[in-house]
Structures are given as structure tokens and as C-alpha cells.
Amino acid sequence: MTDGAFDGPVYHVGVTPVPYTVERDPEADAVDLSMTADATVTVSAPPNATPADIEATLDARRAWLLDSLYGLAARPRRGRRFERSEKLRYGGRRYPLTVAESQIDSPRLTFDGSRFLLRIPRRGATRDARRRAVHEWYLDRASDVLPECAADVAPESPPTVCVGSPDRRWVRDAGDRLDLHWRLVLLPRPVAGYAVAHALVRRAHDPSDPEFWTALGARVSNPQSRGTWLRRNGGRVRI
Known part of the structure; x- marks a missing residue:
């Protein structure tokens, strides 16, 4: 091809x-x-x-x-304990993580725009409990951000999106909707937008057609460089 x-x-x-x-x-x-x-x-x-x-x-x-x-299948990152001094990815950047004890029953993650704060019960929390709290925050955030991302690249007719973990794909075209992998929220937003736009343009053009990149460039700027970024870095972007 x-x-x-x-x-x-x-x-x-x-x-x-x-x-x-x-x-x-x-x-x-x-x-x-x-x-x-x-x-x-x-x-x-x-x-x-x-x-x-x-x-x-x-x-x-x-x-x-x-x-x-991509390595999008669920695989725990070895050695990750979600403790103070670690960093978490979001929107293409890495932010410091602070951990604090609090009068709560289960861990909860928040983000203030410059750092992550993981509150844990005073009795402590297992690695699995911390991971669940982190994962839940990303899923919730992706459910808010990714539909906006899709609307940015298709303002005339924003697609219906479903955020989850489509098998081994960043985006799966389900016909009446786009299934978006929650890990798109870890990428720089222009790259996430490229992934959505690529799936939309592919509905009308095969990637081997000269018109494909023209149509894609009408939705996002520098689509080739964004595709290259995703190819080179997508597999390493994880929590």
C-alpha cells in the first residue's frame, strides 16, 4: 500500500x-x-x-x-506503586504525584492542573487499590475530554463516541459511533484529535487514496507528523 x-x-x-x-x-x-x-x-x-x-x-x-x-492490552507497569515523587501522564505531559493520608475509606485521585494528589486512608492502601483509583480518574476524565476532542475535529457534525478499552486499538469505528480508548487522554491533545479525525476520514477515503491526506489535513494540521508521533511513542504512553 x-x-x-x-x-x-x-x-x-x-x-x-x-x-x-x-x-x-x-x-x-x-x-x-x-x-x-x-x-x-x-x-x-x-x-x-x-x-x-x-x-x-x-x-x-x-x-x-x-x-x-501500542501495547493497549491491559498490562500492569512493573514497579509502579503510585507513591510520592512518581509522575503521571496527562495530555502529553508528565505531572508530579503527591500522596497524602486522609479520613476516607478508599483512595481517590485529583488533579489541579499542575500536580496529581492521591489521597489514601490513614490505614494505608494496597498497590491494587491505588491503581484502581488512578484508573478510575483517567476513565472519568477521558469520558469528559475525548468527546470534546471529537467535536473539535468534526464541529459540523460531532460523532457519537463511547470511551472504554476497544481491543488493541486507539479508535474503533462501530458504524453509528466511535469507540475511543481511554488512554487517548494521555496523549497530546493534537495527537488524540488526529486519531479521531483519521477514523472519520477513513469512512469516506481509503488511506491509500491521494484524497485521504487532503481530507485529513482539512480537519487537523500536520497529520503526517502526528501520525509519526503516535507510531513512535504510542506504545510507551501508559500510566
Whole structure:
């Protein structure tokens, strides 16, 4: 799949354009994939492999590509205890976390625009209880912010959105609505807007069509750079 916004072939994984290079290997008996540190895919292919063969392999390895790029499946971050001096991501930035004991029954997270405050019961709180409080705050915040983000890129007809955890995707087009992953709220808002706009434009244009990037650029500025940011950084953005 060739895309005029990038040099060389590009395969779209969800809302992310993934450039790839093809290396012909005389000793290879099948098409295989590998991914570099900057999330560029290398396709190793026999000399007689056709573009259709390569496309079929990319399609077959789509789940691997999604996991490699995004890692959106629920996975606890090793070593994270949600204690004082740690930082939490929001809107593309990292903010300090303060922890304070309070006369409450369960942990509760708040944010004042410059820092996070995690209040915990005086008897203490387990790591799982702290994680649940943090996760609940992000879900609530995403439910408020992401519909606004969708309205920003489609002011003439804001789409209906549902915030949750669509499997291994930032955005899933469900026909009558868009299912948005709550972790979009961790990204810079322009990148989150790009992800929503990409899904909307894809309803009318295939990403391989020249009109696709023109239509996308009408909704968000610098869509190629935002797509590149998402490809390179999306998998590392987590709480």
C-alpha cells in the first residue's frame, strides 16, 4: 500500500501509518516481518514474493503489529506503586504525584492542573487499590475530554463516541459511533484529535487514496507528523 505522504510503501495499522521497507532474501522461503526501534517495519521476502503476498502477511500479522506499536492490552507497569515523587501522564505531559493520608475509606485521585494528589486512608492502601483509583480518574476524565476532542475535529457534525478499552486499538469505528480508548487522554491533545479525525476520514477515503491526506489535513494540521508521533511513542504512553 503506497501513501503519498511518506516515501515508500506504508501500511496502516488502525490510525497509525507504518512505513515499511522490503528486503529480498534469496534464502527466505516465506515473507516475514521485523520492527525497528523507531517502529519502522522491515519485510523480508523471497525474490518471487508479490506485493499481494506482502500485503497478506501484513494483514495476518496485524495483531502483532498492534501489540508492538501500542501495547493497549491491559498490562500492569512493573514497579509502579503510585507513591510520592512518581509522575503521571496527562495530555502529553508528565505531572508530579503527591500522596497524602486522609479520613476516607478508599483512595481517590485529583488533579489541579499542575500536580496529581492521591489521597489514601490513614490505614494505608494496597498497590491494587491505588491503581484502581488512578484508573478510575483517567476513565472519568477521558469520558469528559475525548468527546470534546471529537467535536473539535468534526464541529459540523460531532460523532457519537463511547470511551472504554476497544481491543488493541486507539479508535474503533462501530458504524453509528466511535469507540475511543481511554488512554487517548494521555496523549497530546493534537495527537488524540488526529486519531479521531483519521477514523472519520477513513469512512469516506481509503488511506491509500491521494484524497485521504487532503481530507485529513482539512480537519487537523500536520497529520503526517502526528501520525509519526503516535507510531513512535504510542506504545510507551501508559500510566
